[in-house]
Amino acid sequence: MKVFKHLYAQVLLGIFIGIILGFLAPHIAISLKPFADVFVKLIKLLIAPIIFLTLVSGIAAMSDLKAVGKIGGIALIYFFIMTIMALIVGMVVANLFTPGHGLNIDPNSLNIDSAKAYMGNVEHVENVQDFFMNIIPNTFVGAFTKGDILQVLFVAILFAVGLVMYGDQGKPILAGIQSLSKVFFKIIHVIMYYSPLAACAAMGYTVGMYGAGTLLGLVGLLLCFYITCLIFILVLLGIVLRLFCGISIFKLLGYIKTEIFIVLGTSSSETVLPNLIEKLENLGCDESVVGLVIPTGYSFNLDGTAIYLSLAAIFIAQALNVDLTIQQQIFMLAIMIVSSKGAAGVTGSGFIILASTLSALGTVPVAGIVIILGIDRFMSEGRAITNMIGNTVGTIVISKWQGKLDTARLKQELS
DSSP states (O other): OGGGGSHHHHHHHHHHHHHHHHHHOHHHHHHTHHHHHHHHHHHHHHHHHHHHHHHHHHHHHHOOHHHHHHHHHHHHHHHHHHHHHHHHHHHHHHHHHOTTTTOOOOGGGOOTHHHHHHHTTOOOOSSHHHHHHHHSOSSTTHHHHHTOHHHHHHHHHHHHHHHHHTGGGGHHHHHHHHHHHHHHHHHHHHHHTTHHHHHHHHHHHHHHHHHHHHHHHTHHHHHHHHHHHHHIIIIIIHHHHHHHHOOOHHHHHHHTHHHHHHHHHHSOGGGGHHHHHHHHHHTTBOHHHHHHHHHHHHHHOOHHHHHHHHHHHHHHHHHTTOOOOHHHHHHHHHHHHHHTTTOOSOTTHHHHHHHHHHHHHOSSOGGGGGGGHHHHHHHHHHHHHHHHHHHHHHHHHHHHHTTOBOHHHHHHHHO
């Protein structure tokens, strides 16, 4: 069939096969996990250099540090507003539908050790000082070897600023960086041919490992979360896109459907970051804006993670019969606004932020995170997809805001 010549169709077929395999032959499905891990590791291998090269190209191409500061400042304001909106949406839905009421779970029956094992080696900083200190790598090369997106952003901005200050003598270096970035994108195109198998293996592992029983036990929270993400994307992001750019969110979703399915299969938004950069430039967004906003957004604009944090925290409180006042919920949102920043799209990071938020709140036992442990993997797909779509919309809106969007090309590509 001709439709299966398209990558998105192949990925969708892989996801479907993975789900079936996970239900019918869970042991086989679980054993396929290395095939998914290989794909994610290959992408992560290239993420740091691609972010560095893209960000340096974007900033240096402007040749005006004031313009860089302006776009960066507007991007951070946009990210801040959307994070608050996502947190509020999650909180409102949790209070309206109360998915945790009636579970009546005894906090003393919970064992947090299993949750700690799930978190693995994902790091989390305890205060603002540590957060900013961790942005600065021990060495220039250390940012790339550690794979920390914030550290890569930091060294890329420093290098780009130095390149701009170098003036005309730095143009050959900029040309070399732009050429090198194209080489990395070619490598990504080759790796993407492997994505259908990776999506099949990842989805098969998730279903085989956690099973249908886990889903049925907490189906209320799962449905609540995905419906909330859908409302946020179609209504809130849809309105923002229509107001600023005059285009339909449905057309944009159709344009990035391949990336959506890859994220659905792998549950990591990082796997499509290079593809997203290319597609946004193809839509008419200026290279300088894409190069600055997308890498930054992957650390500071995590709408899906924000929805998950507020919804899951209130769900846990409801399940443990802990009544949170409006003041406590607002305080919780304030903590999450800060703690959610820098949690790049890695499975497990959102879980740790949730634990640290409950710890800071003090009224909800941290061990309560064990309640959602079984379905966290099924929620990670929703987080990653919403994060990715949020950054796509944000880049287009900021490009339009700054007069760096080819609107005619945008509408032509989407139609």
